[in-house]
Amino acid sequence: MKRVVSALAVAAVLFVQPASAQSILRDAETEALFAEMSNPLIKAAGLSTRDVRVVLINDESINAFVAGGQTVYVHSGTLQNADTANEVQGVIAHEIGHITGGHVPLGDRMFKGATGISLLTMVLGLAAIAAGGGAAGAGIMAAGQQAAMGSYLAFSRQQEASTDAAGAKFLNAAGISGRGYISFFAKLQQLEYRYGITRKMSFMLDHPVSSERIANLNDTLKSAPSWGKPSDPGLEERFRRVKAKLAGYVNKPDRTLQAYPETDKSIYARYARAYAWHKAGYPDKANAEADALVAARPNDPYFLEVKGQILLESGRPREALAPLRVAAEGSRNNPLISTTLGHALIATEDRTNYPEAVRVLRTAVGRDDQNPFAWYQLGTVYELSGDTARAALATAERASMTGDARTAVASARYAMANIPANSADWVRAQDIAMTSADAAADKKKR
Incomplete structure (x- = not known):
């Protein structure tokens, strides 16, 4: 999650x-x-x-x-x-x-109409106050708002x-x-x-x-x-x-542990406690709950995902790779799970893992391009691999999605200057540069 x-x-x-x-x-x-x-x-x-x-x-x-x-x-x-x-x-x-x-x-139109009534009575109310009728003016405004x-x-x-x-x-x-x-x-x-x-x-x-x-x-x-x-x-x-x-x-960990006490050995309770212990800073307890989940259902991709996530976020990315790879495969390369796998591959700081990270993350953004974290990870691994042009393109994608038009334009133009012209990535960079420049211009006018 x-x-x-x-x-x-x-x-x-x-x-x-x-x-x-x-x-x-x-x-x-x-x-x-x-x-x-x-x-x-x-x-x-x-x-x-x-x-x-x-x-x-x-x-x-x-x-x-x-x-x-x-x-x-x-x-x-x-x-x-x-x-x-x-x-x-x-x-x-x-x-x-x-x-x-x-x-x-329809609601927007109706709300604009209601706002118009309020504005009109506000003007009338202020006029009455200006003419010395303070109480009457306030009454007009209140009635209009109502x-x-x-x-x-x-x-x-x-x-x-x-x-x-x-x-x-x-x-x-x-x-x-x-x-x-x-x-x-x-x-x-x-x-x-x-x-x-x-x-x-x-x-x-x-x-x-x-x-x-x-x-x-x-x-x-x-x-x-x-x-x-x-x-x-x-x-x-x-x-x-x-x-x-x-x-x-x-929820706060103590609230979760109250609702799902350790005496409860159900799948649901273990699932809740795995996140609660992880959130509270008890990685060993969190990992034990995740292990119990995987033991109960070894091929469940979501249980494997939570185990991998706990290991990754506890500073053990190499150990996270095995469960995350199986989770990705078992979920038919779900883009969110694949993004976590890509993150773990990068976090190992092992250059031999970078090509796999690029492949996994490109697949993830290809299936779900509305995930800024996936674009960030893809940009990171491109940068670590020395491909600064595609790192810039990934940054442009993320900036465009999050509304940072200036960064999107600058990054897209850098990518266009360093990627072979008319290739698929070059065309995409051109699209981002044009649409983000238009967005920046519109924002400046406002």
Whole structure:
């Protein structure tokens, strides 16, 4: 599990922080689970599984959102508070409803309209204050802000209700039980009770109250043939693994060890403790838990990955190579696992390992070019191998991805000057130089 980029929405309007400004967690096993959970829903919605992604955000609040395009962002707190994979499928189905409904651009337009109301009343309010009517001016501004907010909230509640229905439709069409959808709303309902939120306060909310949502969905979901269908046991087992792994990674070690005490010898507990001990600085204990996982399932690529990661990050990169090589092979060269293998090969400081590192990392970025750490590692091994031109190209790729247009342009131009003209790498450098120069120019104008 890697941190690549370093609330409950029932009490007030949720102004979502852009995902790029939050901490995105990349993990091969979690992303495979998300794909397995979401693909039937994506197809049921008439979308392409190649275009829709589910991304994990490191945030302990219960939330999921769509911020544009076809990417669903799920907070880690949603997974931690869900009891089943089926509940998370309900959340994903709902967010896919936002995608098919075009609610992000619609929401943008509505929000701009609400902001316009606020700005207009602000001007009127300031004019009244300037004329000596301070109390009246303040009242006009307050009323205007309330009207703008009320307009936006009513629009948001309408969108959420239609999206709830769309989520139910996709679950039924995919043959997935809606039990998890209902039970997750029941969890939100309990939180509403805890915070004293009632139906009388619904005008203050951007979502309908959960009791209303459950009532609206019950007939549609319970009448479907899939209602009584049990969730896939294999999917649920993988969910429990990911949930435990996530807890070990994002929570403080003492919290993880309290939830998964050493007396618990289950796979899930060992998975959580492996990360917790590693995070707490006890490499021997972490490695012992990883060894127990591998002993239980010797060919599991994700258990081998965590063993290799612990060894690598504990300063033992040579020992990490064997489990990471097997993990990469067993996962069909998953790009995230391959990146860790490439990192370990470089960390050995053995020049004979560099050609393998280049090959592994080029394959990784070829299959997933949205991983800045992989580009950094590829640039590092090129530099160590004396290929400064391709090191610069890798730097340009990473800088372009992270919004550093100036570095991207300079690095791409250096690569173009030192790579054979019209080769594939030269053409790519030219593309980056042109697009990044345009981005830098636009930024300067602003």
